[in-house]
Amino acid sequence: xxxxTGFGFDVHRLVKDRELWLGGIKIDHxxxxxxxxxxxxxxxxxCDALLGAAGLRDIGFHxxxxxxxxxxxxxxxxLARCAELLDKKGWKIENIDSTICAxxxxxxxxxxxxxxxxxxxxxxxxxxxxxKATTTEQLGYTGREEGISAYAVxxxxxxx
Numbered sequence: 001x002x003x004x005t006g007f008g009f010d011v012h013r014l015v016k017d018r019e020l021w022l023g024g025i026k027i028d029h030x031x032x033x034x035x036x037x038x039x040x041x042x043x044x045x046x047c048d049a050l051l052g053a054a055g056l057r058d059i060g061f062h063x064x065x066x067x068x069x070x071x072x073x074x075x076x077x078x079l080a081r082c083a084e085l086l087d088k089k090g091w092k093i094e095n096i097d098s099t100i101c102a103x104x105x106x107x108x109x110x111x112x113x114x115x116x117x118x119x120x121x122x123x124x125x126x127x128x129x130x131x132k133a134t135t136t137e138q139l140g141y142t143g144r145e146e147g148i149s150a151y152a153v154x155x156x157x158x159x160x
Contacts, residue, residue, distance in 0.1 A: 002158040003094075006053025010044035011141075011149040022100060022107065022148070023114025023131060024076045024121070029105045033148060036065035040075035042100055042114070042131070045152040047075075047082045049098075053156045054091045079121050091156045093122055097130040098152040101142045107133035 018032025021040040033039035047059040056062075062085070063070050063078050070078075086093070096118075100107055111131045119126040136142040142149060 004053040004055075004091075004156050004158075006049040006051070006154045006156065008045035008048030008050075008052065008152040008154075009149065010041040010048065010059075011147055012039040012041050013147045014145060020105075021075065022102075022150075023110070024079075024117040025110060025113050027105060027107070027110055031145070037063075037070055037073045037078065038075050041148050041150040042098060042152070043075040043079050043118075045150040046096055046098060046118070046154070047079055049096065049152040049154040050082050050086060050093070050156070053154050054086050054089055056085055056089070076117070076121055079118070083122050086156070090158045092158070093124050093128065094155040094157055095128045095130070096122075096152060096154045097132075098150060099132045099134060100148065100150045101134055101136055102148040103135050103138065103143055103145050 012033035012035045014031040015034045016031055020027045020029040020032040021038045023042045114131050115126045115129045118129050141147045
């Protein structure tokens with residue numbers, strides 16, 4: 001049996017007149033994340049962690065931000081496609097540990113809903129997905145509310 005870890009990171013700029021999507025759910029906020037897709041930084045970081053652990057490059061390789069087919073795409077679709085790529089190679093997700101860095105809005109009340117939707121897409125138990133939220137104590141681009149970032153680590157196993 002093979003066991004591998006993967007790491008993912010993503011960041012997007014906060015702008016007015018965009019919806020804020022994090023962890024597959026829409027969150028009411030005065031700003032949203034700017035990107036070619038819906039700019040869900042948490043899902044993008046998780047995709048990169050999963051793809052990296054499986055040796056399948058990164059999200060930009062599979063879903064380039066200059067391809068019209070991915071313009072404004074729901075990142076949950078990208079996550080489902082990543083899960084399909086893993087499945088084809090025989091990889092199973094053991095766990096995902098992630099952190100979202102955002103000054104505002106407060107994210108803790110939304111974490112159970114994020115875990116629920118992500119677990120259903122990945123066909124794993126909710127307790128296999130850890131999502132933490134933190135601020136940067138008003139430091140840097142996150143602290144100035146210019147952007148939101150996310151980090152993810154995953155453990156995969158392959159029985160082949």
